[in-house]
Amino acid sequence: MRHWGAMNETAHPRSAPLRARAEIDLAAVRANVRALRDRAPGAALMAVVKSDAYGHGAVPCARAAVAAGATWLGTATPEEALALREAGLSPGQVRIMCWLWTPGGPWREAIEADLDVSVSGMWALKEVREAARAAGRPARVQLKADTGLGRNGCQHADWADLVTEALRAEAEGLIRVTGLWSHFACADEPGHPSVAAQLDRFREMVAHAERLGVRPEVRHIANSPATLTLPEARFDLVRSGIALYGISPSAEIGTPVDLGLRPAMTLTASLALVKRVPGGHGVSYGHHYVTPGPTTLGLVPVGYADGIPRHASGTGPVLVGGKWRTVAGRVAMDQFVVDLGGDEPEIGSEVVLFGPGDRGEPTAEDWAQAAGTIAYEIVTRIGTRVPRVYLNEE
Known part of the structure; x- marks a missing residue:
């Protein structure tokens, strides 16, 4: 069996003499999850555990988040997501999404592990279709819209073509379009004009996809700062990363104490x-x-x-x-x-x-x-x- 990533190991008990140690309070992680769920009671919560849970340890933090009610986990790379499945976080327990793909990535392994994979362009849709044929089962695909961040995601001008092609793949039984999503550029700066502009563009692109026939399970754009401060951005799912670990996204939003969070x-x-x-x-x-x-x-x-x-x-x-x-x-x-x-x-x-x-x-x-x-x-x-x-x- 291929192993998909090394996680930080739990050290010896507290009494062990150590040169240095990073103590991770999983009770704080659980409390932060509950606080974030209270902020967005109508939405599911995705606990983002990319980069080894922001240095805190992906598997222990993922388990703590799920125990506190997170129904999704998010990672950047597919390898991070596959490592979570390998650690025992099963499809019946939690959905896992990964979004940072490069050509030749482990698409088939992701499909077989029942991951949700993000697609921002035609090259990725082509690769996931081929992997689904090889796997003999449909891929769970979330289409990402670039609503103004300018990183990953499909541009507005190309959105209709990507959605149409994804629906064609869905009709062939190769994929299931499970989500439509995007990401904010400046949600940590309250009142920044790009936030409202991105929300408008996201609504527009979601509506267009749904008119064409997409029936997503989840629509999501809210990161930690949006989860904490923008009720209108919460939709079906919120993605919380840094706030999960008790750290404020920015001083402008408030301190951890102000936000009801505790650093872990x-x-x-x-x-x-x-x-x-x-x-x-x-x-x-x-x-x-x-x-x-x-x-x-x-x-x-x-x-x-x-x-x-x-x-x-x-x-x-x-x-x-x-x-x-x-x-x-x-x-x-x-x-x-x-x-x-x-x-x-x-x-x-x-x-x-x-x-x-x-x-x-x-x-x-x-x-x-x-x-x-x-x-x-x-x-x-x-x-x-x-x-x-x-x-x-x-």
Whole structure:
């Protein structure tokens, strides 16, 4: 049997000494799913678990989401979706959709695994028809409309041709058009004029497809920010990604607390070294930080190979001994340094890089601001050599 992807392994129990760990609170994931369902009570919920559940672990998070009422799972690549099926998330338990295809992809395997596959153009429709013939069963196909994002999806000018050809394939028994969908460009910017324009275009393209004879099971365009703020965009299904993990899609929409969400990931490391140094001592590559006077330095044994952004050199916050400290100098591949200001915590003391903020620790959003990026990237980039430790599995 072909295996479709490695997932992060659950680490040893909480008492195990670890260089670093990412604790994933699955109770928070379940609570976030329930909060999102409450926001969109008339729509089904798709839990988006692409990119190993935004770094949180696809299989454990998928199971938690389904337990809390998600009836769909979403992935970018077919390999991610097939790995979920291989892990035991069966067609009778949950529908799974994948949308990022390239020519020669595993169409037949997707059909046989009862996945919903996205089609944005004629080349993909041709390949899925051929795979359905080979599989001897129809493919579940969702047609994607480009309503203004300008990435994947079928342009308005080509929509009628794609829909007509899909209906022809459906009449041949090769596919079943199960969905019509699109994606917002600026739903995380409340009031942006593109949001209303995309909604109008989506309604128009859906209506056109339905006039031609498409009878979709689901119509969907709402991502996390639209799920949280745009009731008119929820249709039959909402797709929640970052909000599932308790992170706000943007500061303009609100904090996790404002939105009734709880961050699921807490990233910690064990302090590897504490030493006294004199004033004027250079720290890390390039000596971009020089101690202003006698002090103590603490070595944190994670770096950009673990996903700690090098762009947060000199700015990234951590909590050590109840106090916020900042990365001193450059983040290196495997480690960075903090100036402890004369404090001497014990070797092995916990360093909290980010978490929900309950203990006064930084959050993923704090790191995003320090690195000039978004919180999505902070959690997603945490590398595979950082073990995931799952709390509150059931």
